[in-house]
Each structure stands twice: as structure tokens, then as C-alpha cells.
Amino acid sequence: MLNLKQIVAGYGPAQVLHGVSLDVPRGRVSALLGANGAGKTTLMRVLAGLVRPQSGSVEHEGREITALPAPRRVGLGIAMSPEGRMVFPTLTVEENLQLGAIHARARRGYRERREEMYALFPRLAERRRQTAGSMSGGEQQMLAIARALMARPDVLLLDEPTLGLAPVMVKQIFEVVQRLKEGGLTMFIAEQNVRQTLEIADHAYVLENGRVQLEGSGAALINDAGVRRAYLGM
Ligand SMILES: Nc1ncnc2c1ncn2[C@@H]1O[C@H](COP(=O)(O)OP(=O)(O)OP(=O)(O)O)[C@@H](O)[C@H]1O
Ligand SMILES: [Mg+2]
Structure with missing residues (x-):
């Protein structure tokens, strides 16, 4: 669904990605x-259209979208739950969800979609009138994911969805990811909970200093000696 070819990108003179190629195939995690x-976040931003690469190309379903701005990518079904959640703290849960559906592709059936989100995240249903800033980190993370899903994405980009969360909350987030996977949603996840991620991922890439150092199926990487030493503390 998404293909990156030889992406070079960074911020001003600081180059972060040094020629990254990878694929996010449809229906896979x-x-x-x-x-x-x-x-990782820089790569996510390149996919979302928030960082313009210096060279290389981004393709969506075989069509080049390298220069397509972020809002137009939402129209193609690409949505992101950003690192650090970035919910609107003074708005309620429901208002945050409403903003997730602001794009034309999401406006129709908004109410039904919102109820689907409340079914997926019952905690959010209980807190629909509460301001996002007054919720726990885990609840805000659920809201960030639900807000992205309000756009009815074909591919969901998840940047560190369990960052800083307690183990019980990490488990709940991974359960939601598993349910979305079973529903056939294409996902691309940047994560530091390596074991749980590899258990759920069909395919994984290891990025080191802006280059893909290793890739393989989740199962293969879990058993890779280098991955075990560097990321699983074994
Ligand atoms: N807006 C920015 N301006 C300048 N440099 C930036 C900016 N954002 C990130 N960087 C730099 O780019 C490099 C890569 O950062 P990035 O956030 O992509 O890494 P990451 O793999 O997501 O890290 P983390 O695991 O901490 O989230 C870092 O050296 C960072 O300091
Ligand atoms: Mg990051």
C-alpha cells in the first residue's frame, strides 16, 4: 500500500534518514x-506528509505522492496517531473525535463511527464529556488512536503507542492493535516494546542511525541473536 524508495530526509542541514526503502503492504502489520x-518518527512523518524528503520517493498504491501534503494524504486513507499523543487538552473526548473526522472522507457516518470507537474503547465512552488534558496517559493514548481511526484510514500509522504507559495499559493497547489487525486494517507501528511488537507484526524493520539494518518476519527477528541482545536484553 505504501512504498518508500531511497528516502533521504532530515531537518535543515541535519540529515536523519540516509536512503531508507521499505514497504507497508495492505492488510499486514x-x-x-x-x-x-x-x-523512526522522522520516517513516520515522511509517510504522513509532514516531512518532505530531500530525495527518494513515497508511493501509495503505486502512485507517487512524495510531494502530496499531509491533509491530502488523509484523503487517501493515511492517518497517524503521533508520538506523544498530541490530543487537544482543553477539548473533550468527543470534540477530539469530531476533529479526527473533519476530512471530507470521514464526515459521512460520523456518529456511527464515533460509536464504533466507544465500543472499541469503553473508557472513552465513559469519559466522552471529560477534557482530554484531564485524562491519564493511557486514556489519552486511546483517544489519539481513536481520533486517527475517525478518519476511516486504510492504513494507520502508530508512532510509539505505548510510550510511557504502565504495563496494564500497554497490554490494553496491544489488544486493540490485535483487534484492528483481525479486522484487516493495514498498520505501521514504531515501538520500543519490541517483544510484544514482534509477536503481532507480520514484518519488521530495524532502523539504526537512519538506515535499515535488518528486516524480516516478526517471528524471525524475535529469534535473531542481534535483536535479542540489543532490544530484548538477552
Ligand atoms: N524538528 C526537528 N528539528 C531538528 N532535528 C530533529 C527534529 N525532530 C527530530 N530531530 C532529530 O532527528 C533525529 C531522529 O529523531 P526521531 O524523532 O526521528 O527519532 P526516533 O527514532 O523517533 O526517536 P525516539 O525513539 O526517541 O522517538 C534526532 O537526532 C533528533 O534530534
Ligand atoms: Mg520517535
Whole structure:
């Protein structure tokens, strides 16, 4: 569904990605692993259209979209739950969800979609009139994912969905990812909970200093000696 070819990207003179090629195939869960600063978020932003690469190309269903701005990519069905959640703190849960559906492709059937989100995240249903900023980190993370899903994406980009969360909340987030996977949603997940991610991912890429150092099926990487040493503490 999404293909990156030889992406070089960064911020001003600081180059972060040094020629990254990878694929996010339809109906699969793909994962992006790597240490802090490896360039995972930058890569997510390239896919979402928030960072314009210096060279290389981004393709969606075989069509080049490298220069397509972020809002137009939402129209193609590409939505992101960003690192750090970035919910609107002074707005209620329901208002945050409403903003997730602001794009034309999401407006129709907005109410039904919202109820689907409340079914997926019962915690959000209980807190629909509560301001997002007054919720726990885990609840805000659920809201960030639900807000992205309000856009009716064909592919969901999840940047560190369990960052800073307690184990019980991490488990709940992974359960939601599993349910979305069973529903056939294409996902691309940057994560530091490596074991749980590899258990759920069909395919994973390991990014080191802006380059793909290793890739393989989740099962293969779980058994890779280098991955076990560097990321699983074994
Ligand atoms: N807006 C920015 N301006 C300048 N440099 C940036 C900006 N955002 C990120 N960087 C730099 O780009 C590099 C890669 O950062 P990035 O956020 O992509 O890494 P990451 O793999 O997502 O890390 P983390 O695991 O901490 O989220 C880092 O050296 C970072 O300091
Ligand atoms: Mg990041």
C-alpha cells in the first residue's frame, strides 16, 4: 500500500534518514524498531506528509505522492496517531473525535463511527464529556488512536503507542492493535516494546542511525541473536 524508495530526509542541514526503502503492504502489520534518535518518527512523518524528503520517493498504491501534503494524504486513507499523543487538552473526548473526522472522507457516518470507537474503547465512552488534558496517559493514548481511526484510514500509522504507559495499559493497547489487525486494517507501528511488537507484526524493520539494518518476519527477528541482545536484553 505504501512504498518508500531511497528516502533521504532530515531537518535543515541535519540529515536523519540516509536512503531508507521499505514497504507497508495492505492488510499486514509492519513494524519499525530502533533506538531513540534512530529516525523512526522522522520516517513516520515522511509517510504522513509532514516531512518532505530531500530525495527518494513515497508511493501509495503505486502512485507517487512524495510531494502530496499531509491533509491530502488523509484523503487517501493515511492517518497517524503521533508520538506523544498530541490530543487537544482543553477539548473533550468527543470534540477530539469530531476533529479526527473533519476530512471530507470521514464526515459521512460520523456518529456511527464515533460509536464504533466507544465500543472499541469503553473508557472513552465513559469519559466522552471529560477534557482530554484531564485524562491519564493511557486514556489519552486511546483517544489519539481513536481520533486517527475517525478518519476511516486504510492504513494507520502508530508512532510509539505505548510510550510511557504502565504495563496494564500497554497490554490494553496491544489488544486493540490485535483487534484492528483481525479486522484487516493495514498498520505501521514504531515501538520500543519490541517483544510484544514482534509477536503481532507480520514484518519488521530495524532502523539504526537512519538506515535499515535488518528486516524480516516478526517471528524471525524475535529469534535473531542481534535483536535479542540489543532490544530484548538477552
Ligand atoms: N524538528 C526537528 N528539528 C531538528 N532535528 C530533529 C527534529 N525532530 C527530530 N530531530 C532529530 O532527528 C533525529 C531522529 O529523531 P526521531 O524523532 O526521528 O527519532 P526516533 O527514532 O523517533 O526517536 P525516539 O525513539 O526517541 O522517538 C534526532 O537526532 C533528533 O534530534
Ligand atoms: Mg520517535
